[in-house]
Amino acid sequence: MKFNVIALKMPGRKFKLGVILVIAATIMIVCCWGAGEDKEEERLKKEDVIFDIRNELDEAVIPIEQRLLQLEKSAYFSTRKIYPDVPFLMEKDRKRILITGGAGFVGSHLVDRLMKEGHEVTVVDNFFTGRKRNVEHWVGHENFELINHDVVEPLLIEVDQIYHLASPASPPHYMYNPIKTIKTNSIGTLNMLGLAKRVRARLLLASTSEVYGDPEVHPQNEDYWGHVNPIGPRACYDEGKRIAEAMCYAYHKQENVEVRVARIFNTFGPRMHMNDGRVVSNFILQALQNEPITIFGTGTQTRSFQYVSDLVDGLISLMNSNVSSPVNLGNPEEHTIQEFAEIIKATVSNTKSPITHVAATEDDPQRRKPDIRKAKKLLNWEPQVPLSVGINQTIAYFSEELANSHRRKPKPVPVS
Numbered sequence: 001m002k003f004n005v006i007a008l009k010m011p012g013r014k015f016k017l018g019v020i021l022v023i024a025a026t027i028m029i030v031c032c033w034g035a036g037e038d039k040e041e042e043r044l045k046k047e048d049v050i051f052d053i054r055n056e057l058d059e060a061v062i063p064i065e066q067r068l069l070q071l072e073k074s075a076y077f078s079t080r081k082i083y084p085d086v087p088f089l090m091e092k093d094r095k096r097i098l099i100t101g102g103a104g105f106v107g108s109h110l111v112d113r114l115m116k117e118g119h120e121v122t123v124v125d126n127f128f129t130g131r132k133r134n135v136e137h138w139v140g141h142e143n144f145e146l147i148n149h150d151v152v153e154p155l156l157i158e159v160d161q162i163y164h165l166a167s168p169a170s171p172p173h174y175m176y177n178p179i180k181t182i183k184t185n186s187i188g189t190l191n192m193l194g195l196a197k198r199v200r201a202r203l204l205l206a207s208t209s210e211v212y213g214d215p216e217v218h219p220q221n222e223d224y225w226g227h228v229n230p231i232g233p234r235a236c237y238d239e240g241k242r243i244a245e246a247m248c249y250a251y252h253k254q255e256n257v258e259v260r261v262a263r264i265f266n267t268f269g270p271r272m273h274m275n276d277g278r279v280v281s282n283f284i285l286q287a288l289q290n291e292p293i294t295i296f297g298t299g300t301q302t303r304s305f306q307y308v309s310d311l312v313d314g315l316i317s318l319m320n321s322n323v324s325s326p327v328n329l330g331n332p333e334e335h336t337i338q339e340f341a342e343i344i345k346a347t348v349s350n351t352k353s354p355i356t357h358v359a360a361t362e363d364d365p366q367r368r369k370p371d372i373r374k375a376k377k378l379l380n381w382e383p384q385v386p387l388s389v390g391i392n393q394t395i396a397y398f399s400e401e402l403a404n405s406h407r408r409k410p411k412p413v414p415v416s
């Protein structure tokens, strides 16, 4: 019986020990489980906090990133110039063209046209009367080059065509330094003809109706030899252009240089000089500023005015033609200076300018009208732009220039 009791007691202890172990293990598991849950909760909380911070950062950073992108874009576009459309020409059609005096009034319009045709254009100018502003819209374009150079000095450059326009063109400008005017038209033209000969380029000379002087025939055709005073105040220009023509034909005959000679009559349009002292600019500026419109002499002397785009058409047609003798380019619609003053007065709105007369200038030609039958027949060219259209464009240009010059004037400082 004792044995039985012991026997009964032994498994009871083991059982109790087992139960204790199971309970302890359960407690440990439950404790660990609880600690794990706490950690998970903490981790989730941390993740939430990080997520919130990220969101806040994103909210702050996104607008900054967008602003930076905007700034990058605007910097890109402000430094990147937008050029007028230029077509791509195949090499066989694309010409390398030099325009001397290309920063001037006529030259800059010629630059625009030739660039827009897709040619490679080099401008050579000493900026005596020309302005960088006239061609600045092309600066940096791969087809364009601007060289600050005086044609009185030799120039070496590879080109196919030369439009030789470099010369002061209005009386106050060419009379300002008559010796320089003579040098530009003589030595300058000699240099350009020498260049044309070396590189086998064709040269077009921008000559002038002034080679006819104060003409005795009317209208003036290309066979008329002219009536020029060789020692008068205009001689530096008139005789300068006559020797330039003579040089062209000497190079043509002796050296086989291909030459084209355009005898240009009065031309007007935007980019004319404000202070060139010519009829169109004088009258328009006077009318715009309500100053008297001054006519030199009686006003019965005549002029014919062509719009600059017509001249550019004519120059390009002549250059690409096979006409090597001189050709008049001008508008035969003739007006007396008095009529012209009245047209301007009527076109400039609200002007209060009276028309007045002052003493005539020396050697002022009395009649000027081109005979353009040769250009019509051989170049199929004649002016297209009506006087009224051209006048309106030019008035708009001068109004803008006047407004700009007023804006640029410094404000007077009050004196205490």
Ligand SMILES: NC(=O)c1ccc[n+]([C@@H]2O[C@H](COP(=O)([O-])OP(=O)(O)OC[C@H]3O[C@@H](n4cnc5c(N)ncnc54)[C@H](O)[C@@H]3O)[C@@H](O)[C@H]2O)c1
Residues within 6 Å of the ligand: 100, 101, 102, 103, 104, 105, 106, 107, 124, 125, 126, 127, 128, 129, 130, 131, 149, 150, 151, 152, 164, 165, 166, 167, 168, 169, 170, 184, 188, 206, 207, 208, 209, 264, 265, 266, 267, 268
């Ligand atoms: N505008 C007209 O009504 C008219 C009439 C007849 C002839 N032309 C001729 O057409 C050409 C252009 O005339 P424009 O009205 O455009 O005159 P412009 O004065 O506006 O242009 C002449 C250009 O030649 C440049 N130049 C002058 N001397 C130079 C030199 N030594 N070296 C380099 N560049 C020089 C000037 O800086 C200017 O850019 C001139 O040869 C002129 O004689 C013009």
